[in-house]
Amino acid sequence: xxxxxxxxxxxxxxxxxxxxxxxxxxxxxxxxxxxxxxxxxxxxxxxxxxxxxxxxxxxxxxxxxxxxxxxxxxxxxxxxxxxxxxxxxxxxxxxxxxxxxxxxxxxxx
Amino acid sequence: xxxxxxxxxxxxxxxxxxxxxxxxxxxxxxxxxxxxxxxxxxxxxxxxxxxxxxxxxxxxxxxxxxxxxxxxxxxxxxxxxxxxxxxxxxxxxxxxxxxxxxxxxxxxxxxxxxxx
Numbered sequence: 001x002x003x004x005x006x007x008x009x010x011x012x013x014x015x016x017x018x019x020x021x022x023x024x025x026x027x028x029x030x031x032x033x034x035x036x037x038x039x040x041x042x043x044x045x046x047x048x049x050x051x052x053x054x055x056x057x058x059x060x061x062x063x064x065x066x067x068x069x070x071x072x073x074x075x076x077x078x079x080x081x082x083x084x085x086x087x088x089x090x091x092x093x094x095x096x097x098x099x100x101x102x103x104x105x106x107x108x109x
Numbered sequence: 110x111x112x113x114x115x116x117x118x119x120x121x122x123x124x125x126x127x128x129x130x131x132x133x134x135x136x137x138x139x140x141x142x143x144x145x146x147x148x149x150x151x152x153x154x155x156x157x158x159x160x161x162x163x164x165x166x167x168x169x170x171x172x173x174x175x176x177x178x179x180x181x182x183x184x185x186x187x188x189x190x191x192x193x194x195x196x197x198x199x200x201x202x203x204x205x206x207x208x209x210x211x212x213x214x215x216x217x218x219x220x221x222x223x224x225x
Contacts, residue, residue, distance in 0.1 A: 004151070033213075043152070043200065043216035088151050096165055097214065099151030 004032075004089040004100030012106040019076040021103040023089030024069075031092050032065055032072050037102070038085035046074075046087075079107045111135065113217035115201050121223045127189035130220045134182070134203030140164075142214060143176055143186050144200040152200055158184065191224045198222070 007022045023032070034046045049056045049065045049072065056063045062075040076083055084107045090097040114133040122128050134141050140159050144152035155174065157164040160181040169176070173192070178184040188195055198221050202214040 035216075042218045043202075045213045045215070048213065090151070096154045096157065097152075099153070101150050 115217040132201030138203035
C-alpha cells in the first residue's frame with residue numbers, strides 16, 4: 001500500500017523560482033526519504049530525514065518534517081530546467097519503503 | 110562505481126505469455142529489492158532479498174510472480190502467465206547492508222513491460 005501522498009500532483013514554474021512539494025503520511029515512521037525520477041536516470045535518492053529531525057539541507061534542497069502533522073515538505077531553491085522530474089516521498093517504518101504517487105515538476109527556461 | 114544493471118530495458122508480450130527480468134546489483138550490496146511501478150503511481154515493493162534469503166515478499170502475487178537470487182548477487186523476476194494489469198516498469202534496487210531503515214536504496218533504470 002502507498003502511505004505517502006504528495007501534493008500538488010503537478011507543478012509548473014520558471015527557472016530561478018522556488019518549488020515546494022508536500023508529502024503527507026498515515027502511520028509512524030523511522031525516516032522519510034525524497035527521491036527524484038526522470039526518464040534519463042531513473043530513481044535517484046535525494047535526501048533522508050530521520051523522525052527525530054525537523055529540518056535538513058542538501059545543496060539547493062531543504063526538507064522539513066513535522067511528525068505531529070505526519071507531513072514533510074521538499075523545497076528546491078533557484079530551480080533549473082534540469083530539475084524537471086517527478087519527485088516522490090518514501091516513508092520507512094521498518095525495512096520497506098512506501099512511496100507516494102509523486103509530484104511532477106516542470107521547470108521552464 | 111557501476112550502478113544497478115537491469116535487462117532488458119523494454120519488453121512487449123501478449124497476455125498469458127511468460128517473461129523474465131534480470132538484475133545485477135551494485136557490487137558488495139547485500140540487499141536487493143524488486144519494485145513494480147504502474148504508470149502514474151509510485152513504486153511498490155514486490156520482494157526484498159538479503160543475500161540469497163527472502164526478507165519480505167508479502168506484496169508479491171505468488172500465483173504468477175516468482176523471484177530468485179540464488180548466489181546472493183544477481184536476481185531474476187519472472188511473471189507466468191502475464192496479465193494486462195502487469196504492464197508497468199519493474200525496478201530493481203540494492204542497498205549496502207541489511208536494508209535497515211537508515212539505508213539509501215540505489216535504483217536501476219528499470220524494465221518497461223507492456224502486456225497486450
